[in-house]
Amino acid sequence: MNFNILEKSKFSLEQFTFQVKTSLFIILFSLIVLPGFSQTKNPKIDELTDEQIVQFYEKAQESGMTESQIEKAALSRGYTPSDIAKMKDRIAKVKANQKNTSDDKDNTNSTGRTLPNDLSKKKTDTPAKNKNDEQDDQDNEQNPDKSLNISKLKSNKDKKDSLLTEKPEMPKKVKVFGSNLFNNETLTFEPNLRIATPKSYQLGPDDELNVDIFGDVLDNYKLKVSPEGTVKVLNLSPIYVNGLTVDAASERIIGRLRQLYQGLNHPGSGASAQVTLGNVRSIKVTLTGEVKYPGTYTLSSLATVFNALYFSGGPSENGSFRNIKVIRDNKVVRVLDLYDFLLRADQKDNIRLQDQDIIRVSDYETRVEFEGEVKRPMIFEVQKGENLKDVLRFAGGFTDKAYTYTIGLKRNTSRELKLINITQDEVNTFIPQNGDKYAIGAIIERYENKVEIKGSVFRPGEYAIENGLSTVKELIRKAEGVKEDAFLNRAIITRRKENYDPEIIAFDLGKLLRGEVKDIPLIREDVITITAIGRLREIRTVTISGEVNREGTFDYIDGMTVGDLIIKSGGFTYGASVSKLQLSRRVKDDTTGLEPNQSVIIKTFDINENLQLTSEESKYVLKPFDLVYVRKSPRYEPQKNVEISGEVLFPGKYSIKDKSQRISDLIKMAGGLKEGAFLRGARFYRDTTIIGVELQKVLEKPDSKENLLLLDLDRLVIPRELQTVKLTGELLNPVSIPFNRIFTIKDYISAAGGYTEFAVRNRVYVKYANGTSGRTKHIFFIPIYPKVEQGSEIVIPSKAKNARKLTPSERIAIVAGIASLSLTITSIVNLINK
Structure with a gap:
């Protein structure tokens, strides 16, 4: 160590x-x-x-x-x-x-397995280039400027070709069931490297084993299987593990390690060892037959049949999805049916591959197509022994609108097409053939046994013709009978003829219910209509207006009186008069006592104020379409208020006592004027409009026309003395100036800087404090300006600022015209004098 x-x-x-x-x-x-x-x-x-x-x-x-x-x-x-x-x-x-970056990358799966680096990539569909396109690509690489010109010419040519020839719309191609399984980019079938080592996994060259020794002795070995199938541990002879499972190899390696670590994995030795599979090797698998991209692929040793099919793009257009063979050592070890996975998620035949395995996708033998009302209208592959019921299961079964009574079939014969109708009973035994095309139609939006009843019955709706319900009377009984307002003299049946045109059959409903006439049998699509009496006449109403709380029109009810109508309208208002009520009634049949041209009957009457029931009330029974008017009490009026504000002793709102009160009376009710009240500036408002009233004359001469009668919501405002004059409009300096008795309008305008270039000088006017105005007058072209008072406003109007000025040539033309006109007038005057 x-x-x-x-x-x-x-x-x-x-x-x-x-x-x-x-x-x-x-x-x-x-x-x-x-x-x-x-x-x-x-x-x-x-x-x-x-x-x-x-x-x-x-x-x-x-x-x-x-x-x-x-x-x-x-x-x-x-x-x-x-x-x-x-x-x-x-x-x-x-x-x-x-x-650090490389260490991070290396340590990503440092404790787990990694895939070999030489694995094959998934094949993808790329559009093939023709020879002209390849030549253009070579030219573009050599001459970039030329590539721009070529691309422009090609785009122009494509536009021209698209205008000259319009390609017809190609029919939508029907998909083969399962064809998109291996084209889905989100479904990779990559082997999971984080799972426990499969018990059946057999070791081979380039597999890596991790040997961890723990306990009293700590050590670790990473053993890679050599091309000869052995692993080498320091100071030990090579250990042959090729073809062994991990468990078998683990027993063999630990047994050999006991030469270095005595008692390894034995009880009481204090040392233990564990052998696990590390990085896995790559294997080569060949895919042949009807696959999109046949060839030999380098895959992980954990790869399955699905992995290999995914890399090769899956079965081709003519490939079978149900006959995929795995060949090992020239023997077929498994036949894979992809429908087991597609329909039931069953992967029992998705076995793990070994080195040099061959996967062969056979040609399909029988394919049939479903269109119409099935859940998956596609092309399906059928194996021997499967019937039409099995294929319907592949298509997901019928939709809820499918017509299953018969199934239409187009079948290819040796010479031409053949039509076959398959009944419901034949589905379980019918054997499909290659090229069959099954059409599942939709049910018709019609009922074979439906009838309907509507109108004045307790349970209108649709019913089925069945035992105990086959006649009109039985149908009415099923609908729990007719209502009390049913019109019994006539009911109708709307029925379809043989050509499906409608016809109406009328019958006496009362006699039918009483058994006086024969019952009417029902047929499919019959509609029985029983009308209510109320629907056979104009809607009957009565109307009340005037001094009631809720004016309007109400439904007429037999026996309704005026008192009942007043109750429905919410009763009298506070100002209503219970005498002189007026009733207006249409003239229909009874014209007794009426004048020749009289079209309505007018009745005037009194009624009990508390709406108590009396014998007299029977005289006021209403008829349909009567109009009742309730008058207002002659002396009743709601309070009318006026308002005064400003320089009075008691400003506020006051009620008008009678219709003779005037403005001067309002000032008296307010306690009179305060000292400093400016009468010339008083403003009188009525309905938000200013009425120019000279309050000084009103107080001096109460009988003058200025002393207006007061109306509801009138308003009088008396300000304090105003000591300024305001100037607005087209002035160089619009301003307010203290009032000066000796000043004229010109003086005020001069104090405001004079006119602007847009001022209309001959239309100057003055707005006085009480709301009236004074305009400029002219005597022989001499302006006479209005008087200026305290609190007034001098307004200078403006010309149109967007008016176009005359050009020099237009001015010369006007002057010349005036001169010519002057000469003409002078000549005429001279002739007259002579």
Whole structure:
């Protein structure tokens, strides 16, 4: 054991020395020899990337220069010893990262098994290139610019061809059941390396065995089976294990190890050993026959038949899914039926392969196709002895809408096609033949024994013609009889004729139920309709409006009175009058006492306020479509409120006592005006609209027209004295200015900076504090501006800012036109004077 440690220490020292020398070699070579760093300016060590360091490392291994030669050359190029030291650190870091990465990769399955590195890859379908495409690829590699031109020409040619010839749509190809099993990328069938070693696994060359010795003695051996079938343990003769199972090989190896470790695995010895299978070998398996990619594949020794089929792409278009043979030593050792796996997930025949096994996929013998109402409409392979029932099981059985009474079959004969109808009784014994095409139709959306009853019966719906239910009377009895509102004079049967045209058969329902007429037999698809009396007349209603809590139209009920209708409408409102109720009734038959042109009957009456039942109420029995009007009490009105705010003693809301109260009365109710109230600025609002009222005149002359009558929700606002004048609109400096009695509008406009270029000067107007306005007037083109008062607003209107200005030529044309017009007028005046 000490000898082994010494050997390992020696090896580690040599390896360390080699690494140090290699690092120095890499550093110096990287600085001098590599292309890209032999320029006039030497690169800085800190600017080099890790990728460049790796490139230096690879190039340095190919150099033949000695370390001293590289170092002298580096110094002659101007590199300092500190530069060489930096480069050495960078190389050490990169090598350490690479070592850690490789260690991580190596340690991924360090305690388990790994697959051999020489395993075959899965074959995939790639579109074949024609000779022209191959020649184009060669030209593209030699001349990239030419490849662009060729690709453009080809694309243009393809577009032209697509316009000239339009390919017909190809029919959808029916899939063979199981054909996608080995094309599914998510289903790999890779052998599981983490399972316990199979008991039947036989060792062979390149298998690896792990021997762990534990207890009083600790040791470990990794034994690889040699091409001769032996494993070698230090100081022991070779142990032959080829063809043995792991358990048998374990007994043989432990028995031989007892020469080195006495009593190994014996009770009381204190030492135990365990032999397990480590990395596995690769085997070669040949696939032949109807497979997509026949050939010899290198697989893991744990691989099964499914693994091999997966790598080869599975059976080809003509390959059998049910006759796959595994041949070993020229003998068929197993026949695999993939349908066992596809239908039942049974892998009993998915045996483990051995080296030099041959898998042969035979040609299919019998295939049949199912279309229509089956769960898997596909092509299925049939073996000898299987009947149509078995194949239906392959297709998943019928859908819920399948027509199973007969199955249509198209069969190939030696000369032509043949149609066969297979009944339900023949399915269990019918033997399919190659090329059969079975069509499963859908059931017809019709019932063979359905009748329906609807209308005024207690249980309308669909019923089946059966024993005890074959006539109209029996059907009505099954529907639990007719309702009380059923119209018994006439009912109808809607029936289909032989040509499926509808016809109506009417009968007297009352006589039928009483047994006075013969019962009517039913046939399939009959529909019996029994109408309710209410559906044979206009919907009868009565209407009430006026002073009730819920106006509207209500269903008429026989015997309903006015009091009943008032109850349905929620009763009287508080202001309702119980006298002078009005009833409006349509004229139908009775025209006694009516005027010739009278179309309605009007009745006016009183009613008990508490809606108590009296003998008089019988006079007010309603008829369909009556209209009842409930009037409001003459003296009843809800309170009407007005509001006053601002400079009064008691602002707030007040009720209008009578219809004669005016604005002046409102001010009196509010206790009068406060000192400083600005009457000229008072505003009177009605329905959110300002009414220009001069409150000063109202108070001075209460009988003037300004003193308006008050209405509900009127509002009066009396502000404090306003001492400013506001200027807005097209002014250079819109501003508010203290009111000055001697100022004119021009003075105020000057104080606001004057007009802008968009101002309309002849349309200046003033908005007064009470909401009224004063506009500018003109006398002989002389503007007369309105008076300015306290709290008013001077508004300067604006021209349209997007109006187009006249061009110089347009101005000249206008001036010329005016001049011409002036000359014409002058000439006319002169002629008149003469």
